[in-house]
Amino acid sequence: MRALFIVFCKEFLENLRDRRTLVSALLFGPLFGPVLFGLMVSRMLNQTVVESDEPLRLTISGGEHAPGLTRFLQAQGVKLIVAKLTEQEARAAVRGGRAQVVLIIPDEYAPRFIAAMPAPVLLVADSADSQTRKVADRARLILGSYASGIAQLRLQARGVSPLLAVPVAVNELDVATPTGRAVVVLGFMTYFVLFAVLMGGLYLAIDSTAGERERGSLEALLSLPVARSSLVGGKILATCAYMCISLGLSLTAFVCVFRFVPLERLGMSANLGAGTALTFFAICLPFVPLGAALMTFVASFTRSYREAQTYLTAVLLVPTLPIAFASIYSLRTQSSLMLIPSLSQHLLMTSVLKDEPIAVLDVCVSAAASLTVALALMVLTARHWRRETMLG
Amino acid sequence: MIEASHLSKRFGSVEAVRDISFVARDGEITGILGANGAGKSTCLRMLYGVLTPDGGRASIDRIDMLGETSKARAHLGVLPHAAGLYGNLTARENIHYFGSLQGMAADRLRSRTAELARILGMESFMERRAKGFSQGQRIKVALARALVHDPGNIVLDEPTNGLDVMAIRNLRDMLLALKAQGRCVLFSSHVMQEVAALCDRVVIIGHGRVLADAAPQSIRERSGAATLEEAFLQVLGDTEGVS
Numbered sequence: 001m002r003a004l005f006i007v008f009c010k011e012f013l014e015n016l017r018d019r020r021t022l023v024s025a026l027l028f029g030p031l032f033g034p035v036l037f038g039l040m041v042s043r044m045l046n047q048t049v050v051e052s053d054e055p056l057r058l059t060i061s062g063g064e065h066a067p068g069l070t071r072f073l074q075a076q077g078v079k080l081i082v083a084k085l086t087e088q089e090a091r092a093a094v095r096g097g098r099a100q101v102v103l104i105i106p107d108e109y110a111p112r113f114i115a116a117m118p119a120p121v122l123l124v125a126d127s128a129d130s131q132t133r134k135v136a137d138r139a140r141l142i143l144g145s146y147a148s149g150i151a152q153l154r155l156q157a158r159g160v161s162p163l164l165a166v167p168v169a170v171n172e173l174d175v176a177t178p179t180g181r182a183v184v185v186l187g188f189m190t191y192f193v194l195f196a197v198l199m200g201g202l203y204l205a206i207d208s209t210a211g212e213r214e215r216g217s218l219e220a221l222l223s224l225p226v227a228r229s230s231l232v233g234g235k236i237l238a239t240c241a242y243m244c245i246s247l248g249l250s251l252t253a254f255v256c257v258f259r260f261v262p263l264e265r266l267g268m269s270a271n272l273g274a275g276t277a278l279t280f281f282a283i284c285l286p287f288v289p290l291g292a293a294l295m296t297f298v299a300s301f302t303r304s305y306r307e308a309q310t311y312l313t314a315v316l317l318v319p320t321l322p323i324a325f326a327s328i329y330s331l332r333t334q335s336s337l338m339l340i341p342s343l344s345q346h347l348l349m350t351s352v353l354k355d356e357p358i359a360v361l362d363v364c365v366s367a368a369a370s371l372t373v374a375l376a377l378m379v380l381t382a383r384h385w386r387r388e389t390m391l392g
Numbered sequence: 393m394i395e396a397s398h399l400s401k402r403f404g405s406v407e408a409v410r411d412i413s414f415v416a417r418d419g420e421i422t423g424i425l426g427a428n429g430a431g432k433s434t435c436l437r438m439l440y441g442v443l444t445p446d447g448g449r450a451s452i453d454r455i456d457m458l459g460e461t462s463k464a465r466a467h468l469g470v471l472p473h474a475a476g477l478y479g480n481l482t483a484r485e486n487i488h489y490f491g492s493l494q495g496m497a498a499d500r501l502r503s504r505t506a507e508l509a510r511i512l513g514m515e516s517f518m519e520r521r522a523k524g525f526s527q528g529q530r531i532k533v534a535l536a537r538a539l540v541h542d543p544g545n546i547v548l549d550e551p552t553n554g555l556d557v558m559a560i561r562n563l564r565d566m567l568l569a570l571k572a573q574g575r576c577v578l579f580s581s582h583v584m585q586e587v588a589a590l591c592d593r594v595v596i597i598g599h600g601r602v603l604a605d606a607a608p609q610s611i612r613e614r615s616g617a618a619t620l621e622e623a624f625l626q627v628l629g630d631t632e633g634v635s
Contacts, residue, residue: 002495003493006492006493006560008494010478010481010485010489013481013485014478014480014481015480017480017521018480035554040410089450157417191468197610215474215477215478215479216474216475216476217474217475217477217478218474219442219470219472219473219474219475220470220471220475220476220534220537220538221473221493222442223440223442223468223470223472224464224465224490224493224494225461225462225463225465226460226462227494271576343532388442388443388444391437391442391443
């Protein structure tokens with residue numbers, strides 16, 4: 001136990017003096033997620049808000065054939081850009097990005113309109129472009145409401161109740177709570193939290209294994225009268241400590257970022273205050289020894305810093321796999337899933353974000369499963385360290 | 393006293409060491425001499441217990457390395473072939489780390505470190521980080537690290553590799569001082585002059601076997617060669633048919 005503590009202290013101190021470790025554990029790892037996240041969410045917010053506030057700009061050709069429609073569009077606040085375009089020219093203009101959406105009113109519009117026949121208009125848009133698709137949707141909506149308004153007037157003029165033309169009245173009810181809607185956006189935040197955990201221990205795991213070998217200090221260390229399990233234990237414990245610091249920093253950063261991101265403007269409320277952050281910390285804590293043991297285990301097999309870096313970068317992606325599966329199959333929190341580390345933490349954190357109650361049993365199962373895997377990996381690592389091949 | 397009896401070790405199909413026996417006595421410097429790949433390092437690694445022999449046994453002060461590994465290791469100081477330091481720790485911290493892992497108490501560790509710093513002439517760089525150390529400074533720290541727990545036996549694997557003349561001379565004085573204190577010093581080398589100048593006893597290893605085990609003087613006399621180097625080549629030639 002004493003040896004384990006000595007190894008822990010030395011690894012902790014040594015890496016505290018290493019700029020590479022500090023940058024990755026205490027800067028890049030914990031801040032990458034929150035910063036990226038804050039930027040993305042604010043950009044999304046700005047876009048949505050700007051789009052609905054901005055007047056719809058519509059290029060119109062042949063508006064003189066439909067004075068009623070033109071007036072209606074203007075009354076709806078549509079900014080009309082009058083141009084004289086053929087269908088070919090309109091197509092080229094939309095494709096070339098010179099116009100977002102073009103409305104062409106052909107000559108036959110007026111006579112057909114007067115004859116109460118379907119009067120054709122041509123809406124030219126690019127549905128592959130998400131920006132102009134939204135503009136086209138809005139244009140379609142306004143055109144539709146003009147058409148149904150005219151239809152009602154015509155029916156009334158003929159003494160028919162316009163209600164006859166509305167056989168079914170569709171009412172929609174959106175059950176997404178503001179928090180629930182936010183979760184869709186916040187869904188992958190949980191991955192960043194787990195990423196911060198692993199990133200925090202990445203360099204320490206490399207330095208205390210492959211680094212020890214590369215420096216040539218390993219053989220002297222192995223010839224000491226110290227149990228190999230104490231050496232491994234101390235190293236994993238030091239990795240855990242850095243992971244905890246990184247996790248704490250990451251959650252603090254998230255709390256700060258969410259204070260500045262105006263989620264309410266999207267009709268969302270993110271349930272992320274200091275209390276939630278502490279709950280997250282508790283949920284992720286059993287994942288820490290698992291991550292530390294996994295990284296130390298993998299790094300123990302590598303011969304150099306470079307090699308270890310290659311393999312451990314792949315390990316960084318391991319927690320994404322269950323989370324990706326969960327979102328593909330849209331899995332919900334259930335007890336059997338609590339047996340899968342990283343997925344269980346993801347589901348629990350998502351539940352907390354959604355303000356759903358979480359079962360104590362689920363939390364316990366999640367912790368127990370993660371800790372069991374962690375213990376198994378530690379035993380495997382210690383066993384590997386007892387092998388002669390460890391000398392390299 | 394370090395004792396190897398009938399040690400053997402194979403890696404896959406390669407027999408690195410076959411039936412090596414010798415004794416390194418207290419108050420003597422014993423040199424293991426051999427060409428590259430002769431099995432010197434493998435043999436030493438079995439003696440300090442990081443490799444498990446396939447046959448035979450190694451013991452330190454009559455304590456079996458395999459049976460009572462920790463106890464045997466406590467009697468042994470090791471300077472392995474690769475004796476790297478922790479670059480982000482100071483010389484003192486490097487030495488303290490090993491001393492505390494040897495189970496030394498804090499005040500004993502302090503006084504012993506101060507003593508070694510004085511003997512090895514490390515006082516000027518004790519508080520500096522090991523990152524920028526010269527090869528000579530590095531070997532001193534590594535040696536202090538191996539000696540910090542005041543072991544009765546010291547094993548050094550090619551300690552003079554990469555050292556300049558001054559540093560080699562320092563190391564030689566250091567080994568002689570350890571011998572004068574009655575310790576058992578065992579080191580490997582492939583440099584003849586070094587072995588001839590220092591050793592009370594030479595064990596020549598070739599192809600994983602002991603080819604000669606005697607004082608340098610008597611090895612030379614027995615073969616009738618003028619220098620140890622020629623004697624060495626003759627000893628090797630006997631078994632390998634090298635002309």
